[in-house]
Amino acid sequence: xxxxxxxxxxxxxxxxxxxxxxxxxxxxxxxxxxxxxxxxxxxxxxxxxxxxxxxxxxxxxxxxxxxxxxxxxxxxxxxxxxxxxxxxxxxxxxxxxxxxxxxxxxxxxxxxxxxxxxxxxxxxxxxxxxxxxxxxxxxxxxxxxxxxxxxxxxxxxxxxxxxxxxxxxxxxxxxxxxxxxxxxxxxxxxxxxxxxxxxxxxxxxxxxxxxxxxxxxxxxxxxxxxxxxxxxxxxxxxxxxxxx
Ligand SMILES: [Zn+2]
Numbered sequence: 001x002x003x004x005x006x007x008x009x010x011x012x013x014x015x016x017x018x019x020x021x022x023x024x025x026x027x028x029x030x031x032x033x034x035x036x037x038x039x040x041x042x043x044x045x046x047x048x049x050x051x052x053x054x055x056x057x058x059x060x061x062x063x064x065x066x067x068x069x070x071x072x073x074x075x076x077x078x079x080x081x082x083x084x085x086x087x088x089x090x091x092x093x094x095x096x097x098x099x100x101x102x103x104x105x106x107x108x109x110x111x112x113x114x115x116x117x118x119x120x121x122x123x124x125x126x127x128x129x130x131x132x133x134x135x136x137x138x139x140x141x142x143x144x145x146x147x148x149x150x151x152x153x154x155x156x157x158x159x160x161x162x163x164x165x166x167x168x169x170x171x172x173x174x175x176x177x178x179x180x181x182x183x184x185x186x187x188x189x190x191x192x193x194x195x196x197x198x199x200x201x202x203x204x205x206x207x208x209x210x211x212x213x214x215x216x217x218x219x220x221x222x223x224x225x226x227x228x229x230x231x232x233x234x235x236x237x238x239x240x241x242x243x244x
Contacts, residue, residue, distance in 0.1 A: 017225045020060045021186070024179035027053040031176040035165050054175050061178070077101030077117060085128055086116065086135045089203060093139050107216065111138045125215045133200045133208035134216075140199035146192040154184055182227050190230045197235055198242045210239055 015023070030050035034043060082090070082100045090097040098114040106119025116138060118131075126134065141147070158177055165173050200209040217232045225231040230238075 015056075015060050017227070020227075021183060023053055023056045023060060024182045027057050027179040028176055028183070031165055031168060031172060035168060050172065054172060057175055057179055061182075077103045082116065083128070083131070085132055089132055089135055090139055093136070093143055093199075093203065095139055095143055097139065097142075107218070109134045109138055111142050114142065122216065126212055127208075129204065129208045130212035130215065133204040133212045136200040136203040137196040137209065140196040141192065143199070144192070144195065146196075150185060150188060150192075153188060154181060157184065186227050189228045190225075193229055193235065194238050197239055201239055201242050206239055206242075210236055213239075 026049060030046045030053060034046040034050060037043070037046075078101060080100050080102055082097055086097070086100070096114060097116055100116045100118060102123060103117055103119050105121065107121040107125070109116070109118045109122055111117065116135065118134075122134070123131070158180070161177060161180060162173060165176060168176075197209060197213075213232055213235060222232045225234070229235075
């Protein structure tokens with residue numbers, strides 16, 4: 001099987017974002033229903049729904065989690081000095097960035113701690129102006145402490161859910177908590193993406209971030225959102241509407 005055929009197959013069997021969200025909601029609702037009522041018929045009904053939605057949940061998210069784990073352990077990245085333009089940008093944003101790591105075979109960028117990670121494919125594809133726009137977007141996530149806010153926002157609800165489901169099977173609890181996280185974090189993650197895109201517009205310009213986003217998506221899936229990102233077309237619309 002060729003790589004393109006594998007890609008086409010994965011796309012074919014993939015369940016779209018909105019359907020994934022429905023599966024997550026049904027899983028969370030069925031666990032809550034099961035634990036909330038002691039009526040045998042409700043228990044029977046909710047346990048069937050729970051098992052089916054848990055299966056579908058694993059089917060939807062297993063590839064994502066597996067690739068994430070593989071990525072975390074395999075890709076250490078090659079340390080590189082931060083390009084001068086990015087160092088100037090970070091100073092302009094009143095931010096300290098410790099360095100940059102280039103990840104092989106990746107067409108994406110992200111920040112972790114005070115480090116900027118960039119895929120080598122993206123680095124090859126983008127112009128310096130576009131790299132700066134991606135940098136400004138990622139740096140804004142650090143500037144506004146988006147990851148920290150997400151944890152503060154989600155943790156109390158997760159703890160409450162854990163204790164209200166405590167007599168369930170631990171695997172079901174974990175799946176339910178993950179499912180809940182997918183639903184609850186999506187709106188806040190989308191909002192953070194919007195804020196980071198607007199920061200890129202302010203610091204670098206509309207054209208640079210718009211063309212960088214299109215290069216990142218390779219002109220595919222422009223209307224398909226994910227749990228972490230709004231659809232590219234919607235981001236482009238928000239960027240157009242933003243003030244320079
Ligand atoms: Zn982002």
